[in-house]
Amino acid sequence: MAYFLQQLINGLSLGAIFGLIAIGYTMVYGIIGMINFAHGDIFMVGGFIAIIAFMVLGLLGITWVPLALLVMLAVAVAFTALYGWALERVAYRPLRNSGRLAPLISAIGMSIFLQNYVQLLQGARNKALGTPPISGGITLMDSAGFSVQLSYMQIIIIVSTVLLMAGFTYLINTTTLGRNQRACEQDMRMARLLGVDVDRTIALTFVMGASLAAVAGMVWLLYYGIIDFYVGFLAGIKAFTAAVLGGIGSLPGAMLGGLLIGLIEVFWSAYFSAEYKDVAAFGILVLVLVFRPTGLLGKPEVEKV
Amino acid sequence: MTRLLVVEHLTLRFGGLVAVDDVSFAAEDRQITAIIGPNGAGKTTVFNCLTGFYKPTVGRLTLTHPEGHRFLLEQMEGHVIAKTARVARTFQNIRLFPGMSVLENLVVAQHNKLMRASGFTLAGLVGAPAYKKAERAAVDLASYWLDRAGIVGRADDSAGNLPYGAQRRLEIIRAMCTEPKLLCLDEPAAGLNPRETAELNELLMFIRDEHKIGVLLIEHDMSVVMKISDHIVVLDYGRKISDGSPAAVRADPAVIRAYLGEEEDEALPPEVSKDLGAAGVPAGS
Structure with a gap:
């Protein structure tokens, strides 16, 4: 029981990170019907910017943890959002009217570019945080020599994810920007005719997705204490799987999918084998796609004749 | 009355196909101007040029707001046309x-x-x-x-x-x-039953009379066109063949030829004049 509870906590924390990344995939897909395969690498860039900010803060001698974390967060979100905006501007906007394949190839190209760019600038070796800024936790229960730990980092991950999700749901459902995004999602040309600046709305969607990826990247860094230029690939693919699992295009679906992928991965490693945890996650994806092709919360597309 | 919209020598070619060929007309403020014509006459293409979907090959589209601002629509981007020139439109299929x-x-x-x-x-x-x-x-x-x-x-x-x-x-x-200055409606009555058509007419006349804007209307349903339009422009094969008041257009031999393929001097078949009469248009003229 204690073991199970511990795995549940670990799974939820990992799943929350996947969920944050998955939202970026699902929002971009919702609005322009394209999978932004470079999104995982945007997440990686977010992590790197966070670690650079951390190092610089260390040099400046700012060690009070809450302040350091807030500065890291602000810097990571701002710069990663800039990367997201530039990505859309350079790689996708010029291809807006050229079918579906060209932006997809462009996305894969940007993904390879970002990995190599970071590898060249930051080196191919792991970057480690050194002493983790947030450590310790609460012992929830202690039974038969096994204690269930809820670390402060896990609390931060779960709480911040819940807050971000609530904020985003509010933003999409009630603000003018959110309404414009939903209008663009349903009929881009009509939205343009009603005076909606579609290009800006799409750019802001990328910026929003990248900001969440930056938070995820920073949280990942703080959670594992280590980051490398390749981390975005697998995390990105998992988050993409999460978005598809939850129903691509649906925000709550992305979050649910993320949590499920995190839980599946952790429980599989805990009870079966850690080597095959990716197989488990992707195996579940295959099953869901076979029996429910629109994902768990996706709306079936009704073709009217 | 100000001339709200002036279309001069509008031409749009897709390669060798001339979709709209040297069409000029004007639409007045506070009036309903109907554009009619057989299928494929280029009516929707004119709308697409006005709203920035297509860039005209040749021609000038001038929109003048009642308070004097002037816009050259052919040089503007789609969302800018909607936002600053204040042209709004609807589509044949509901969007x-x-x-x-x-x-x-x-x-x-x-x-x-x-x-x-x-x-x-x-x-x-x-x-x-x-x-x-x-x-x-x-x-x-x-x-x-x-x-x-x-x-x-x-x-x-x-x-x-x-x-x-x-x-x-x-x-x-x-x-x-x-809050447009010019409202472009592409076949708003398509697929409506007679009661819905009457409600539509009422709404359009309300918009013209109470909101004092110009309405440009593409429509096949003559019970709408003849009843509510102040001015009709007729297109056929991308060219303008007639332009004037509903009564004048209805009597124009060129229009009758385009719609019915009849000889100029032949009268309308009786069932057609009956239909037009039922639509509230005085038969014959």
């Missing part, structure tokens, strides 16, 4: 945002005001009073039009669940929520 509520459809159309008031979302997020006020004004305008279209009770339903005639009217009032 609502079906997954959004009726009210939201109308509020999206007013987003330029809201975007400014919300300080590009930031002020809106924190719920600043100016934004709240702008949002209330947007909802008020929306309910005013919902009332006009007779669908006020369905404001919170998904737009996709409205009956067909109500969807048509919703599309028109959504265009009106952008």
Whole structure:
């Protein structure tokens, strides 16, 4: 029981990170019907910017943890959002009217570019945080020599994810920007005719997705204490799987999918084998796609004749 | 009366195909100008040029607001035409945002005001009073039009669940929520039953008389065209073949030839004049 509870906590924390990344995939897909395969690498860039900010803060001698974390967060979100905006501007906007394949190839190209760019600038070796800024936790229960730990980092991950999700749901459902995004999602040309600046709305969607990826990247860094230029690939693919699992295009679906992928991965490693945890996650994806092709919360597309 | 829209020598070629060929006409403010013609005559293409979907090969499209601002539509981007030149349009097939509520459809159309008031979302997020006020004004305008279209009770339903005639009217009032100076309607009566057509006529005449804007109307349903338009332009194979008041156009031999393929001097077949008579047009002239 204690073991199970511990795995549940670990799974939820990992799943929350996947969920944050998955939202970026699902929002971009919702609005322009394209999978932004470079999104995982945007997440990686977010992590790197966070670690650079951390190092610089260390040099400046700012060690009070809450302040350091807030500065890291602000810097990571701002710069990663800039990367997201530039990505859309350079790689996708010029291809807006050229079918579906060209932006997809462009996305894969940007993904390879970002990995190599970071590898060249930051080196191919792991970057480690050194002493983790947030450590310790609460012992929830202690039974038969096994204690269930809820670390402060896990609390931060779960709480911040819940807050971000609530904020985003509010933003999409009630603000003018959110309404414009939903209008663009349903009929881009009509939205343009009603005076909606579609290009800006799409750019802001990328910026929003990248900001969440930056938070995820920073949280990942703080959670594992280590980051490398390749981390975005697998995390990105998992988050993409999460978005598809939850129903691509649906925000709550992305979050649910993320949590499920995190839980599946952790429980599989805990009870079966850690080597095959990716197989488990992707195996579940295959099953869901076979029996429910629109994902768990996706709306079936009704073709009217 | 000011000349709201002046179209001069509008030509659009797709490779060798001439979709619109040297068409010139004018639409007045506070009038309903109908563009009619057989299928493929280039009516919708004219609309597409006006709203920035296509760039004309040749020609000038001048829109002059009653207060004097002048816009050259052929040089403007689509969303700028909607935003600053204030031209709104609807489509042959209904293009609502079906997954959004009726009210939201109308509020999206007013987003330029809201975007400014919300300080590009930031002020809106924190719920600043100016934004709240702008949002209330947007909802008020929306309910005013919902009332006009007779669908006020369905404001919170998904737009996709409205009956067909109500969807048509919703599309028109959504265009009106952008507070346009020129409203372009592409076959608004297509597929409506006679009662819905009558409701549509009433709405269009209300828009012309009470909101004092120009309406450009593409329509096949002569019971709409003849009853409500002040001025008719007839296109055939991309060229303008007639232009004038409903009575003059109806009697124009070129129009009759284009529609019926008859010889110039032959009279209308009796069943056609009967139909036109039933539509409230004096038979013969």
